[in-house]
Amino acid sequence: MTTKMAIGAKDIFRNQHRLIRFIEQSIRLCSNQSLKAAQQQQQQQQQLNKTQLDADFSISKSLNSEHWNAVPEPVEHDPDVGQQFYGNQLMVRLASPQQLQPKPDRDEDLIFGKQFTDHMLKIYYHKSLGGWQRPEITPLENLVMHPAAKVLHYAVELFEGMKAYRGVDGKIRIFRPNMNMNRMNLAAKRSGLPTFEGKEFIKCLSRLISIDSEWVPHTQAASLYIRPTLIGIDPTLGVASSDSALLYAILSPVGSYFKSDSTGAVSLLADPSYTRAWPGGVGNRKMGSNYAPTINVQKKADAKGLQQVLWLYGENHDLTEVEKELITPPLNGLILPGITRDSILALARQWGQFKVTEGTFNMPRVCELLNQGRLLELFGTGTACLVSPINRIHYMNQDLYIPTMEQEKPVHETIRTALTDIQYGKVAHPWAVVIE
């Protein structure tokens, strides 16, 4: 059998401060016995796909940009959401010269989410005042809220993670912002918070990035992390929809993703006694409530010298199972519909170098394939880390060593290069939206 395989873990990493999420693991698998046959087949296929591969790196010309920017599940507002806000209503109150903060000296030393830029974006929602209020850019300042505000009691809160990249041409780009806006609105619905027009928010956000543009690092080793946040601020203790809300965004210059060993790979704790998400829950929404319960488990990983948590689900310790080369868990409600995940799948399908599958897998199968020497690469993805190779999983009191870093031409490197080429403007692509 010349099966080439890849698996992806049904899990989320919870170490948001370096990564935010890590929803898609992909393992490249290959039968040792049939490695040569597989390589031959692959070469043939590469030959066949040459024309197509050539086209991949000039995607913006060859592809319909409608297709690339297709946005799933458009938002339907509740009929009583009231008035929307618009980018052209934006009010700007700039920081005084004394309020301006010094920018970091060395982008490489940046700690995730510790330093913020000079300004923020705020949009209030008050049902009693008709709906969304005028958007406003202000100096970065403390929020003032009633001690009964719903966000402080019932986790009526959700967020997104995005980045602005300074391209090789000096232009600043953000990546597939419509996807973030759609996901944010889906989470708002699930949390009893008001929905909004994503494209209008992006207009306001672009203005904010433009005002603080000097904070976008001048290196490809760093970027400007964008944190759109929506919180319920009704000052009442009822567990109910919030009639007042605040949508805001803060910006933080960040260095390269999270701590790894000298090879650039991370190690994982896979402990089936903890569960992050389950059917009928909200594991597929970027809601604050998915994160608090993970903090203590991360502490346990830290104590074992492991960097991240690999979340398992169910009696079979499920990841995903398939006989294909690149595989990632399906969007079955347990994992976040990742934007990096979606982008990698779209690119890989375009490339046609290996079969791409969204399917189920479990930890016993990982062990089996490892023992057979058929597991080649495992990596996680996310906005903060982009692609993060994994070299060790601690599971059932055993260390499983994954040969991710030992491959000659690793798939995760190809993917990383393709994505950063788009994000930093080395190739033109409709996914990268230039901030004017």
Add this chain to the structure above:
Amino acid sequence: MTTKMAIGAKDIFRNQHRLIRFIEQSIRLCSNQSLKAAQQQQQQQQQLNKTQLDADFSISKSLNSEHWNAVPEPVEHDPDVGQQFYGNQLMVRLASPQQLQPKPDRDEDLIFGKQFTDHMLKIYYHKSLGGWQRPEITPLENLVMHPAAKVLHYAVELFEGMKAYRGVDGKIRIFRPNMNMNRMNLAAKRSGLPTFEGKEFIKCLSRLISIDSEWVPHTQAASLYIRPTLIGIDPTLGVASSDSALLYAILSPVGSYFKSDSTGAVSLLADPSYTRAWPGGVGNRKMGSNYAPTINVQKKADAKGLQQVLWLYGENHDLTEVEKELITPPLNGLILPGITRDSILALARQWGQFKVTEGTFNMPRVCELLNQGRLLELFGTGTACLVSPINRIHYMNQDLYIPTMEQEKPVHETIRTALTDIQYGKVAHPWAVVIE
């Protein structure tokens, strides 16, 4: 078979604004065929237990107060938590006469958690300053926090629900406060928040209640709801333990629990497509993250004219199963270890009038017993509602009518009376702690 049965639902109601939680359903079941035999047996047992029953209502004399106030799982502080706070360090800054709010005219009109008293309690924690800071009572005022505060992004937050009752003797009492403090500290550990000495917090809280004592309603139809809250306020976007936190309490006069029909009973939506808690999760901790995901499901119940959600778990739509008279789901990690629940179990075991069991049950069994006419009562319990009888469950597109309100001497009334007698000081009991 002269089985007498009762079941409890493995579920949590999420409508906190009237109830907070509803973790323990108890159904009193009785075989119709053997009802008379059962009644005879019960009478005999009552006779046997007479001496014991007589003692029940002078519990404080007959029982060792150590036993009644036994507190499970004492808190172990992390070694690096730093200094604790103490009640005798309390600083008080009273509201000026102009700041005082008018008290509600009619306690009956009170809406849960909408109106607050004049003062609040605040205790900051800063690891960098050595740990817990001095506790402080201040006028009720807005909180000021950084927009990156962890509570606003990752739901690093937890709370408790308690009540202060004005007794028939004019004294103000709180109910088993040690239990709330223990549960709060367990949740703090699970959330990466600092633990504290519960008894010191109760000293501070007692002073707050004493200062705002005129807000404790002068009627048995209302009480003063107490909301201790602990939030992580570190201004950094890492998903990690919070090195700064705020422990605070606000007080709100509340009327009788939640909306019911004219009989005083509530109806439930039991939809197996939504899950509230699962093994390996935090369903047994009063963390904010358990509440946000329920808001949208409650909206669906509202739309069907149902008052609450009955949360089911697993493929069997589990509640709990047993052949005993009073049964409630076990503390298996899915439900909150309720203080009202615990109190009812302790009282019922003292009474010895029926067997008391913590066991599993499921919805198909409920339907079967209903069809056989063997299900007598179903009720939920919680601090906010105390005991709430249930007369209807909407399950699998069917309405199940429960004859809870049709029993001659319903168990839930006996329980309500026993608890309110303790809470409002009609009988002396070590569970009721008088505020000096």
